[in-house]
Amino acid sequence: MMFAVAIIAVFIAMVLVLVRLYGGPTLYDRVIAVNSFGTHTVLLIGLIGFLTERPEFLDIALLYALINFVGTIAILKFFRYRAIGDKSPLNEGAKQ
Amino acid sequence: MSGLDIAVEAISWLLILSGSFFVIVGAVGTLRFPDFWSRLHAVSITDSAGVILLFAGMSVQAGFSLITVKLIIIGVFLFITGPTATHAIANAALVSGLRPKEAKGFTGVEPEPLTPPTADPASSEQQ
Numbered sequence: 001m002m003f004a005v006a007i008i009a010v011f012i013a014m015v016l017v018l019v020r021l022y023g024g025p026t027l028y029d030r031v032i033a034v035n036s037f038g039t040h041t042v043l044l045i046g047l048i049g050f051l052t053e054r055p056e057f058l059d060i061a062l063l064y065a066l067i068n069f070v071g072t073i074a075i076l077k078f079f080r081y082r083a084i085g086d087k088s089p090l091n092e093g094a095k096q
Numbered sequence: 097m098s099g100l101d102i103a104v105e106a107i108s109w110l111l112i113l114s115g116s117f118f119v120i121v122g123a124v125g126t127l128r129f130p131d132f133w134s135r136l137h138a139v140s141i142t143d144s145a146g147v148i149l150l151f152a153g154m155s156v157q158a159g160f161s162l163i164t165v166k167l168i169i170i171g172v173f174l175f176i177t178g179p180t181a182t183h184a185i186a187n188a189a190l191v192s193g194l195r196p197k198e199a200k201g202f203t204g205v206e207p208e209p210l211t212p213p214t215a216d217p218a219s220s221e222q223q
Contacts, residue, residue, distance in 0.1 A: 006115065006153075009117070009119055010116065016120075016123035016124060016126065016127045019127055026132055026194060028132055028189040032126070032136060035139070035181050036122070036123070036143070039142060039146075046170070047150070055162075058167060065170055065174055080192075
């Protein structure tokens with residue numbers, strides 16, 4: 001039952017963060033909103049795993065936490081250097 | 097329900113409720129703070145207090161088992177990447193010219209002008 005309460009709380013927090021994501025004036029407001037939304041998703045997956053007595057969900061939560069971090073850094077790198085790909089000879093032709 | 101069960105139930109109730117409280121506080125702070133730099137503070141509240149309390153509540157519920165180990169692993173990972181991501185975002189914002197709103201009024205000193213962003217280090221090595 002308490003997990004249901006926590007899931008509702010995380011849902012409310014997600015909606016608030018989405019409002020910030022929509023309204024954020026600068027790009028970096030949106031990046032922290034996306035990052036925070038990812039963390040909320042990690043919490044949500046863990047809580048749902050506990051609510052439905054299926055502990056395997058925690059592996060998914062761990063994976064999501066990893067990818068969320070990488071995604072945030074990729075967004076920042078893209079907007080910083082206008083290119084993500086490294087200039088290796090392998091993708092010479094690719095538009096940077 | 098033996099005494100231990102009641103204790104476990106009560107502790108996990110307390111931890112999870114306070115954790116979800118901090119998650120909501122962080123989200124409300126992200127929404128209401130006036131400036132990007134103060135919103136950074138609010139976001140990291142959910143990252144630190146919310147995550148740790150919720151995971152503590154869940155691990156109390158799970159007792160000494162593999163689940164608790166997984167929870168600890170996720171907690172340690174989030175504990176490391178949370179501040180790192182926040183630092184990366186703050187650094188990117190500062191370099192791109194975003195200044196705190198009251199930077200001048202607060203310190204009374206004009207913030208130093210922004211130097212143009214340097215070239216991509218990856219590309220400069222190739223030349």
